[in-house]
Amino acid sequence: MNLIGIGRAFAVLISAATFAFLFLHDSWRGDNLFLVPDLILCVLLPVSAALPARYAAPALAFTFAMCTGVFTASVSSYAVRGELGAASLLGVAGCAAAAALLQRHLIVQGRPR
Template sequence: MTTAPRLVNIGRAVAVVLGLTTFGFLFVHGSWRADNLFLVPDLIICALLVVAAVLPVAAAGPALVFAFGMSAGVFTTATAAYAVRGEVGIATLIGVAVSALMAWLLVAHRPGSRAA
């Protein structure tokens, strides 16, 4: 069973925006450094989000769920890292919310899903 094509298209748009924004964030905030523990995970989620967004509809649904799930994990860890330092990472907090919401929507709106 597949996710509704309209929701997949919304997921594609969100994935591209989130992936490119995260990539841009690396440059704007000076995060493109070898000592940045999140550089490689950020690059991986950027690639996953953009690649999932360009796949055909049948493959894009599951790929987007995977990419948004991975993004939620990376952003959750980054948000926790900010919290440990006594800071609030608004951008990562938004990333967690968007990623988790999109993953849930893509799963919940599959025909026969009980996630709703």
Template sequence: MRASQTKAGPAVKPLIVARAVAAVISVIMVVHVATVALWRDSDPFLVPDTIVAVLLAVCCLLPNAVAPTVMLFSFGWTAGVLTVSVFTYVVRGEFAWPNFGIVVASLAMAVLLHRHGRRGAEA
């Protein structure tokens, strides 16, 4: 075993990265919901944004055995919700760069977790 590997193997690093990204996005979404979404008269994204925040926060706390599967779902959900959000801006002639950044980060983490899962299945 190489010095850079732990007993858990190379699988630990992708999970650490994914947990960190999930935590950052969760905090961003909590701040957004608390400061913007709750105060709008009717925000169609209030419930989906809240679900994103909760799912990603929970992912950070799950054990390594189940975290990748739940994180893959959560990052997919996040990418879907925020893609719809980006396109609600696009149809109004605007572009939501912060939302787009979260979509890209979520998709990158989904790919990372998928590749990590395939590598574990082949071993």
């Protein structure tokens, strides 16, 4: 499986896990600051994954970078309360790595040979 294929699978996994997390932790409240960003990511991730390869790589890199920001804010929110947001922390690590790898892939592909 190539990098874009792995990125597609990871995007679907992160989207499904984030959506499930909203139900499991009763996060559908209006006072949840992360509800709208999480829902945006739940839509953008599978849409980016479904694009043709030429467009999927930059779209996935962008969306994983957005995920990194949202999940970093979530980890920080937990830390301020003295808690460890393990799921968000795993999301930060995975999405940051995926964004970096896809960005590198785009840069290497764009180099003249």
